[in-house]
Amino acid sequence: MKLTRLLTSVAVATGLFAGSASAEDMRIALVAKALGIGFFEAAAKGAEEAASELGDVEIIYTGPTDTTAEGQIEVINSLIAQNVDAIAVSANDTDALVPTLKKAMQRGITVISWDSGVAEEGRQMHLNPSSNPLIGNMIIKLAADHLPDGGEVAVLSATTTSTNQNIWIEEMNKAMENYPGIEVVATVYGDDLADKSYREATGLMQSYPDLDAIIAPTSVGIVAAAQAVVDAGKVGEVNVTGLGLPSEMAGAIESGASQSFAIWNPIDLGYSATMIAYHLAKGDATAEPGASIPMGRMGEVTLDDTTSGAMADPFVYDAANIADFKDIF
Amino acid sequence: MSLLKSREAILVAAILLLLAGVASRFPGFITPRNLVAVFTDTAPLVILALGQMVVILTRSIDLSVAANLALTGMVCALINVSFPGVPVAVLIALALGLGALMGAINGFFVWKLSIPPIVVTLGTMTIFRGVIFLLTNGSWVNSHQMSMAFKSFPREAILGLPVLGWVAVIVTLGLGLVMSRTTLGRAFFAVGGNPHASVYTGINVGRTQFLAFVISGMLAGLTGYLWVARYAVAYVDIAGGFELDVVAACVIGGVSIAGGVATVAGAVLGALFLGIIKNALPVIDVSPFWQLAISGAAIIIAVTFNSRAGRSKGRVILKSAEHAQ
Numbered sequence: 001m002k003l004t005r006l007l008t009s010v011a012v013a014t015g016l017f018a019g020s021a022s023a024e025d026m027r028i029a030l031v032a033k034a035l036g037i038g039f040f041e042a043a044a045k046g047a048e049e050a051a052s053e054l055g056d057v058e059i060i061y062t063g064p065t066d067t068t069a070e071g072q073i074e075v076i077n078s079l080i081a082q083n084v085d086a087i088a089v090s091a092n093d094t095d096a097l098v099p100t101l102k103k104a105m106q107r108g109i110t111v112i113s114w115d116s117g118v119a120e121e122g123r124q125m126h127l128n129p130s131s132n133p134l135i136g137n138m139i140i141k142l143a144a145d146h147l148p149d150g151g152e153v154a155v156l157s158a159t160t161t162s163t164n165q166n167i168w169i170e171e172m173n174k175a176m177e178n179y180p181g182i183e184v185v186a187t188v189y190g191d192d193l194a195d196k197s198y199r200e201a202t203g204l205m206q207s208y209p210d211l212d213a214i215i216a217p218t219s220v221g222i223v224a225a226a227q228a229v230v231d232a233g234k235v236g237e238v239n240v241t242g243l244g245l246p247s248e249m250a251g252a253i254e255s256g257a258s259q260s261f262a263i264w265n266p267i268d269l270g271y272s273a274t275m276i277a278y279h280l281a282k283g284d285a286t287a288e289p290g291a292s293i294p295m296g297r298m299g300e301v302t303l304d305d306t307t308s309g310a311m312a313d314p315f316v317y318d319a320a321n322i323a324d325f326k327d328i329f
Numbered sequence: 330m331s332l333l334k335s336r337e338a339i340l341v342a343a344i345l346l347l348l349a350g351v352a353s354r355f356p357g358f359i360t361p362r363n364l365v366a367v368f369t370d371t372a373p374l375v376i377l378a379l380g381q382m383v384v385i386l387t388r389s390i391d392l393s394v395a396a397n398l399a400l401t402g403m404v405c406a407l408i409n410v411s412f413p414g415v416p417v418a419v420l421i422a423l424a425l426g427l428g429a430l431m432g433a434i435n436g437f438f439v440w441k442l443s444i445p446p447i448v449v450t451l452g453t454m455t456i457f458r459g460v461i462f463l464l465t466n467g468s469w470v471n472s473h474q475m476s477m478a479f480k481s482f483p484r485e486a487i488l489g490l491p492v493l494g495w496v497a498v499i500v501t502l503g504l505g506l507v508m509s510r511t512t513l514g515r516a517f518f519a520v521g522g523n524p525h526a527s528v529y530t531g532i533n534v535g536r537t538q539f540l541a542f543v544i545s546g547m548l549a550g551l552t553g554y555l556w557v558a559r560y561a562v563a564y565v566d567i568a569g570g571f572e573l574d575v576v577a578a579c580v581i582g583g584v585s586i587a588g589g590v591a592t593v594a595g596a597v598l599g600a601l602f603l604g605i606i607k608n609a610l611p612v613i614d615v616s617p618f619w620q621l622a623i624s625g626a627a628i629i630i631a632v633t634f635n636s637r638a639g640r641s642k643g644r645v646i647l648k649s650a651e652h653a654q
Contacts, residue, residue, distance in 0.1 A: 036467035036565035065458070066569065160617055189617040194560040194567055196607075199370065203611025206357055227472065227561050231484060251472030251561065326473070 025058040028277045029079045030270060031072060031089040032063030033116065038245050039219060040090070042329035043115070043270030050274035053296060057278060060084060067192065069096035076100045080107060086277035089123075090115035094163045098122035110281040114273040116164045117308065124280060125287035126308035127273050127301060129264040132164075135217075135243075136171020138262050138314050140179055142241040143213040146259050150181020151212030154204045156225050156242075158192045158218040168217050185211070190221045197224035201240075205232055216242035222261060226252030246317050246325035253322045260318035264311065266329055272298045272311050336583045339634050340598040344605060351609040358612060365490055371604025372497035373398075373552045375597055377571070378578040379504050380545035382596040385579055386521045387534075387541045388588030389439060389446035394549040395571035396457035397431045399563075401553030403461050405479075406470040406563035413476040420479070420554055428550015429543050431457060436542030440535035446542075454572070461565045472561035483559045493555055500548065505593045517541060521588030578603050581631040602631065 030047045032040035044061040051057040060079070064071025069092045077100060079087055087104055091097050091113055101111050101122040111118075114127040129135075143153045155172075157165045169187065176182065185208050190197025197220055205211055205228070214229070216222035222244040229238050230252075240258045245266075252258040272295040279285040285293045287307050292300045301309035317325060352359045358367075377394050384391045401424050408415055408423070431453070438449040472480065483493040490498075508514035519527040520537045528534060557563045582599025584591040606627055610620045 034566070036462060036465075038467075038469050038564075041467055065462075066566065186614075188611060192566075193569060194562055195556075195571075198560060199608060200611045202366070202370075203608070206363070207355070207612050207614065223472070223562050224560060248469055248471045248562070251474075254473055 025056055026086070026278065026281060027058045027060060027082075027084045028086045028088065028274055028281070029060040029062060029084045030273065031075055031079070031087060032061070033090050033092050034067040034071070035063045035065055037219070038248060038329065039266045042245070042266035043090075043273070045329075046267035046270030046272075047274040049267070050271045050278070050296060054275075054278055057274070059274065064092075067092050069093035072097060073100045076104065080104050080109065083107070084109060086110035086112070086281040088112050088114055088273040088277045089118065091118045091163065092116070093161065094119050095122075110277055112273065112277055112280065112287070114269060116162075120306055124307065125276065125293070125303055126306075127269070127276060128308055128310045129266075129269050130312060130314045131310040132167050133171045133174070134310070135262075135314055136168045136173075137175040137178070138316075139168060139215050139217055139242055140172045140175055140182065142260055142262060142316070143215050143239065144179040144182050146239050146241075147182060147212055150183070152183050152185045152208055152210050153213040153215055154185050154208060154211055155187040156197060156200055156204070156214055156216040156218075156221045157187060157189050158221060160189050162192075162218070165217050172215075190216075190218070190224060192218060192220045194220055194224045197221045198228045201225040201228035202232065205229070205234060205238060211238055213239045213241060216240065216244070218242070219244045219248055222258070223248050223252065226255070226257040229257040230255050243314075245329055246322055247327065247329060249317070250322050250326040253317075253319050260316055262314040262316045264314050268298055269311060271296065272301070276301065337592065337594050337598060340582065340595065340602060340631075343631065343634075344598065344602050347602070347605055347609070351605070351613055354613040355609075358609060365494065367605060367608045368497075368601070369491045369494040370608055371601055372493045373556055374571075374574060374578055374604055375497040375600040376500050376548050376552050377575045378582065378596045378600040379500055379593065380548035381575045381579050382582070382584050382591045382593070383504070383508075383517055383541045384446070384538075384545045385576075385584050385586060386517045386588060386591045387538045388521050388524065389538050389541065390450065390576065390586075391432075391435060391542060391545045392447065392450040392572050392576075393431065393435060393454040393457055394545060394575055395568040396454040397428055397546055397549035398553040398556055398571070399565065399567045400431070400457045400461050401427050401550040402557035402567060403464060403470065403553075403563045403565075405554045406475060406557050407464065409476055409479045410470055410474045413479075417478055417482045421551065424550045424554040425547050426550070428553065429547040431550070432542040432544070432546015433539070435546065436539030439542065440539040443535075446538075458565060465565070467565060470557075470563040475558070475561060480558050480561050483555045493559060496551070496555060500551075501593060501597055504544075508593055513537075513540065518589065521590075523589070574603060577628050581628060599631075602627070 047059045051059045062075055064075055072092055087109055098119050105111050111123045112125050113123045117126040188200040190200045214225045216225050222242045226240045229240055235256045241261050243263050244261045249261055275295040276293050279293055289303055289305050291303050294300050303309045348359055405420050405424055435449055435453055438444045439446050485492045516532050516537045519532055520534050524534045578600040579596055581602055582595035606624055
């Protein structure tokens, strides 16, 4: 209890200092699923870019040290104590953050979610990097494009509770009718750990000797699966694809374990989330169904009935363009 | 001795039963090639469990092994990126040294400041992970940045077994010698069995615990390089939560959490048991929702067996001490 009180007072004190240091600036907090993940680090870069474009914005990039909802709740509580102007969060859990974020909104803080969403009552709007149906279709298309005669594919996901991974897999299953001859034989979970993902990928290749592709819609999983394919000597037989970052996947493209993969640009995503949070907090845009909110150089996002909107289409990376992007993010 | 034998015999039987069970669902699992793969996959767990065994034996616990592994692995990866010419042998020496240093930090606090080991290592666990953040700002080291020699060392096969597996074999044999043939090995048993009595026999309890932490840290550091090279990626969270697997392997292997009772063979078998479960679950098509529950149940069942076998542990220590002489 004492510790909590101490932490709260430290947080408040930090808030006061930060407030007095730059009273004019609007403070927007970008909350990652966890610190230390390349994707979110890149998003933070985009947020800084937006901040320097806007001029009067200070970015607080933060997040828990592991991907738990509890960790994010602590972080958000401390942001509320610091009285920031806006919170843009990529959630570890759809529902768990809602009570805390409601409290934030009651204090007049603008709350949006991006990348991985929060339930409707816990945020003003949600920015999807792309539309979920589009991503679901893309991940199966990436596999199907290299299997003209059809074949067996398996999915290696993150944890069983990852909001966005589950939605993408659901959307992928809906799109299956467009890809006759492609059969999804299994869905396994690597928990976003390299060693478990590696073992699961190895297990897939053993259980399904005719496996043609592993689809991993998660960055730790796709890298581990590619390594497992190389170690099993199945380069050319099993194609690893899904969603990953160019810097992390460059080796897999080089080795041939992966023909292609897709991702939206996380820099653009952090940039857009910041722009949206800025306009909502400023009051020159409102988050309601049908509304359009400007996102600077990324154009405008149009909100649907659930007040969520899509930023752009996912982008495909392969041997032809990987070199241009691997040093960026 | 017969009691010790039976404890390991139970584990061997459990492992064979497990393999038979898996093979009935998926025959390919017990082909020699796959068993080699499973052993190689379990090698890091074996190495770390052996280090942890020494620490637990002296009535301590080292929760910082996975964080030590992650930090050492990251440092090795960063050196490889900046200076690709540094030979692997030098990196391994460095990993051993850095790991030992982190173990020594743990050991120092336990020895000189008498802070409970669980508190010290809980703290250093977080500090070590934090240092990785400081070193990298959270960014990854990816496979295309690592040199070929760096990545290929653990997977180079000698007589059909990858180097990673051989390292586990060598560590097992080496530690087996230390525990059974040296005064230090005997001191570990004595300190854990009865610290007060061992003081009167001229053993420095704190120093012995310190050395246990150094051994554990050194092995964690070694595993750090091997881990990063094998999975060809280094990031803050590698081996997250792995320290619990390591402790579980020890407990399954009959290492008494109260100290004083442990065997090298037990720790190795405990790690293998856990490793086989981890490798088998993905291939026998068990729902991921059940996997955690099954792993946990296996641990509890194994521990139940062990606690029944370990009733008269006082006599066991004396006997093993006699044999060490």
